[in-house]
Amino acid sequence: MAAVPGVRALLSLHRSVILQRSFGLVPVQLASTSLSRRLCSATTRNNEPKPPVASENESLLENLNLMGVDVTMARKRQPGVFRKSFTNEHGLAQFLKGKGASPKVIASIISRYPRAITRSIDHLEQRWKLWRNIFCTDAEIVSILARSPESFFRSSDNENLEKNIHFLISLGLIRKDLHRLLTTAPRTFSNSLELNKQMVELLEDICTELGGQNPEQFVKTIISRNLYILIRSTKRVKSNIDTLRSALKLTDSELLALLEGHGASILDLSNEYLKKNFINLQQKMISHGCRKSDIKKMIISYPIILYIGPETLNAKLDCLLKGGITIKQILEKPKVLDYSTQNIAGRLEELQRVGYDFKKNGINILDTSRKRFDAKIEKLAASLDS
DNA sequence: CGCACCGGGTTCTGCCATCTGC
């Protein structure tokens, strides 16, 4: 925010021609109006593609500066907002304040999604009410706005939002599901109803195609296992499913089971990333003497492994192998790859210190919480001493 | 009691491209 005064100075420096326009005032909404100036077209700010041609709303700029909004950032994001004669920054600020948002949060929201100030009080109240159907407190909503202003403000279509809620309920999702969905992937609710329907239809079709008996349940399962699914493109989901099927040479029922299980979350990955991760995993495992069938089995039992990027995966595997664990043990217990390389390395060291025998005891000890692990180490160390 | 199995929690926005309606 330190840049703000400087920017102001810069702006006034470059402002030469002053254009005054008269506006037909709309009395209802408190707005920044009146003076408006034309920015000098010789503006030297270099990273702007073109200096704004139309005039910016002077009192709006002033208001925003006073509110602590990062005007430079905001202008870069949505320059059109600054040329509007009527905006509702005060109304918005009042409204959000009433919901418990701090001035800092409000400024940050406007900085990141300036169009928020074009929403009327009526609109805001209506939208808030719809969100409150799902959230119990205003504070929850505020925290999401602070996190992702765009999710709340990008669409002005409250009717669509309402339809989305009804649609999701019609899928058999309960309030608790909606709560999780809106908390985790708020953008879902700003999607057009049509877009959400398309994804649901895609999922139902996939289920049916794979011989599933209950497409409705399938959709519910996928959504609850992957809350981001509805903000993915159908192209991405389709392509990832194809990749999984062909890479692993899965039968229909195997693929169905994979998707209904932990496989749902890897549908998120970008198409190329999923392929890249699979190829790397396969190469790496084969270089250690694994068969493709072993790899397939491992992925089916632990699909999340495909989430791990090449560099991280290789580092983890190398770390385990160096620590005296065999590739066969990893194939059988891939879940040890859940933990960070650092965590794994640290545990291996501690286990070595107490002379842990992986051949005899297996590697399950690596897949356990810190608390349990420490307790175990303590016991092992004690038995060493005695 | 100790262990293995299993599932759940956390998390994911901010930017750009395209269309649409005025």
Next chain:
DNA sequence: GCAGATGGCAGAACCCGGTGCG
């Protein structure tokens, strides 16, 4: 031609504890 609305993309794991069984 404009601003607004909407779709889509890149980015890329880690950790915990309940529970049931021997």
